[in-house]
Amino acid sequence: MEGELSTAALGTRKKRGEGHTRRDEILWAAKKLFLKEGYEATTIRRIADAVGVSAPALYLYFKDKEAIMLALCDQTFGGLIERMGEIEKKGLPPIERLRHCGEAYIRFGLANPQEYWLTFLSGNTPKQIKERGHKPETIDPNEPGASGAIAFARLMGMFRDIENAGMPLYYPVETAAELVWMSLHGLVAALIHNPEFPWTKHDTLIAGMIDMAVRGVVRLP
Secondary structure (H helix, E strand, O other), X not given: OOOOOOOHHHHOOOOOOOHHHHHHHHHHHHHHHHHHHOOOOOXXXXXXXXHOOOHHHHOOOOOOHHHHHHHXXXXXXXXXXXXXXXXXXXXXXXXXXXXXHHHHHHHHHHHOHHHHHHHHHOOOOOHHHHHHOOOHHHOOOOOOOOHHHHHHHHHHHHHHHHHHOOOOEOOOHHHHHXXXXXXXXXXXXXXXXXXXXXXXXXXXXXXXXXXXXXHHHEOOO
């Protein structure tokens, strides 16, 4: 992994108003350790040592290791939500907005393989996210770990817009959204896990998967 995990410079006391910098340092160090040593093997003390602070000082920012993982998940989903927002501003027809967001999702995952792996493939989904799931009615946007549910709610909104535009779905909105996500996730996972495999060109695979996923859930004219 790039970068060094331990540096004395990180251990200097933060001035008032610079707590966000320390928080970012903790998340950066934790992410690198989770990737290098594994989530279960990484302790709060190890993260604190990497940042250059005491464990009690780290607890001022995160109550436990799972809270750190929740924040890292929010970072990843935050990037996806930002890209969805950029596409929504273009004013595209609903079906084209779905296609563009699907492509943005895949390319985001491929451009950020470590973050994607840690969030979706490492098997360390925080208990809080597992218990809440992605049901829109349970979303508190201010709750740690809510970004994934927010992103999924926006995906469901696209399918409602598609229905309202006169294109029926083969499945209920929530199921359609799950099926499309599962399809795109499968492509990203395969390309991340086996980057050296002689796949077809990525652009062809991305376009084909999006087309298959959309046609599988939307009754196109």
